[in-house]
Amino acid sequence: MSANTLQATSHRHRLKQLDTLLVQSRALWQVKAFDCTQLPWEKQFPGLAEKVWSISDVDIDELDKGQAKLNAELLPALLRDLKRNGSAWQLDLLLQVDPVLTGGNTSQLQHSVQQLSDREVSHLSAGIKGRKWSQITAFAAQIKQDSSEVLEWCAGKGHLGRLIAKAHSRPVVSLEWQQSLCDEGAKFAGKWDLPQEFICADAFTPQQSKLKRDQQAVALHACGDLHVRLLRLASQANTRSIIISPCCYHLIQAEQYQGMSEVVLDSELMLSPHDLQVPLQHSTIANAKQVEYRHREIVWRLGFDSLQRDVNRSRRYLPIPSIKQSQLNQGFEAFCHWAAGKKSVELPVALDVDFYLELGVQRQRLTRRIDLVAHLFRDILEHWLLLDRVCFLEEQGYSVKLTRFCSEAITPRNSLILAEKPANECLTDKG
Numbered sequence: 001m002s003a004n005t006l007q008a009t010s011h012r013h014r015l016k017q018l019d020t021l022l023v024q025s026r027a028l029w030q031v032k033a034f035d036c037t038q039l040p041w042e043k044q045f046p047g048l049a050e051k052v053w054s055i056s057d058v059d060i061d062e063l064d065k066g067q068a069k070l071n072a073e074l075l076p077a078l079l080r081d082l083k084r085n086g087s088a089w090q091l092d093l094l095l096q097v098d099p100v101l102t103g104g105n106t107s108q109l110q111h112s113v114q115q116l117s118d119r120e121v122s123h124l125s126a127g128i129k130g131r132k133w134s135q136i137t138a139f140a141a142q143i144k145q146d147s148s149e150v151l152e153w154c155a156g157k158g159h160l161g162r163l164i165a166k167a168h169s170r171p172v173v174s175l176e177w178q179q180s181l182c183d184e185g186a187k188f189a190g191k192w193d194l195p196q197e198f199i200c201a202d203a204f205t206p207q208q209s210k211l212k213r214d215q216q217a218v219a220l221h222a223c224g225d226l227h228v229r230l231l232r233l234a235s236q237a238n239t240r241s242i243i244i245s246p247c248c249y250h251l252i253q254a255e256q257y258q259g260m261s262e263v264v265l266d267s268e269l270m271l272s273p274h275d276l277q278v279p280l281q282h283s284t285i286a287n288a289k290q291v292e293y294r295h296r297e298i299v300w301r302l303g304f305d306s307l308q309r310d311v312n313r314s315r316r317y318l319p320i321p322s323i324k325q326s327q328l329n330q331g332f333e334a335f336c337h338w339a340a341g342k343k344s345v346e347l348p349v350a351l352d353v354d355f356y357l358e359l360g361v362q363r364q365r366l367t368r369r370i371d372l373v374a375h376l377f378r379d380i381l382e383h384w385l386l387l388d389r390v391c392f393l394e395e396q397g398y399s400v401k402l403t404r405f406c407s408e409a410i411t412p413r414n415s416l417i418l419a420e421k422p423a424n425e426c427l428t429d430k431g
Contacts, residue, residue, distance in 0.1 A: 033367035051077035138406035153219035158185035224251030250276035261391035279382030303360025
């Protein structure tokens with residue numbers, strides 16, 4: 001059995017294991033916290049419920065930042081509940097060291113970047129925030145150096161493509177649907193004489209995808225259906241190399257997640273866009289002020305929801321539009337009147353603002369604990385989504401590696417899929 005076949009078998013086996021665990025644990029993570037007025041799984045997992053209520057409010061955010069710390073805090077109580085229930089989940093999957101490797105081939109491009117002058121680096125990174133530039137350089141460092149064309153998918157202004165074009169001295173085609181971004185990127189490429197061409201086209205239009213066999217297709221944080229579309233079109237075009245970092249799994253056009261691999265197509269999991277946001281609920285970069293505003297907004301939304309439930313005699317959560325941060329400085333009563341106007345809710349003349357604000361506080365304490373338990377499975381769900389893509393590519397004849405291209409401090413969305421067609425597979429295009 002070849003190394004590629006062994007690796008594909010390993011990925012498929014791992015995906016099946018994760019699928020089984022996610023099916024077993026759905027009651028804990030497939031939950032809409034804002035709909036709840038109590039812990040929805042409290043009767044089935046009383047020890048876990050007691051544990052999360054024993055955690056201080058001030059400790060939740062810090063506990064939620066690190067997966068290992070969260071696992072250590074909550075898993076003992078969950079294991080005791082499972083033993084009492086006579087259930088046998090493979091929870092060791094949560095405790096195992098993530099088999100995704102740290103880092104990849106970085107020496108070639110890092111060497112090339114080091115050869116650039118300070119002036120060149122300054123211009124290439126102009127207008128890009130430090131963390132984003134770190135993501136770009138770390139991602140680009142995974143691309144092996146050769147002379148083939150690079151297709152930059154969902155390119156924006158082509159920041160990634162321009163670095164590859166300059167550091168590798170190779171042609172780059174940057175595909176972007178917004179003409180204004182293409183114009184800005186093309187202007188920069190022309191000024192610096194970069195071998196970078198911009199094509200304004202819709203990524204969802206197959207005839208405009210510009211994918212072909214002798215090419216490296218790259219996508220840094222292409223959202224949801226956009227990176228899935230790349231994988232499908234590139235495999236159809238028999239594109240030799242595909243390198244992507246997925247992001248925003250929930251941004252899909254369908255009402256339910258559409259599996260890619262044979263394993264997931266056979267799975268009984270049904271995932272809504274809301275479910276697909278669970279892996280994204282892991283912020284390591286928010287500052288104290290941002291956290292304060294986020295907590296205040298949630299309290300106010302839940303306080304208003306409690307109010308509208310009484311007014312409308314409803315038991316369902318009523319979503320309201322996004323708000324400006326400045327509105328969070330205008331008081332809860334003003335927020336209620338704004339939200340009521342947006343959702344045509346007739347507020348009582350004698351509105352007990354303090355009462356509903358307190359209800360908001362209590363419901364926020366509840367939702368934070370529901371989410372905390374759900375977050376036990378966020379890495380597992382993301383790994384399931386990544387392996388769905390990996391196994392799909394392996395089914396199309398690619399040799400695939402799953403790695404990380406930067407630290408979590410730079411971006412929590414740091415997973416990288418590297419797919420290569422063996423030389424003999426690239427000799428003929430697919431029919």
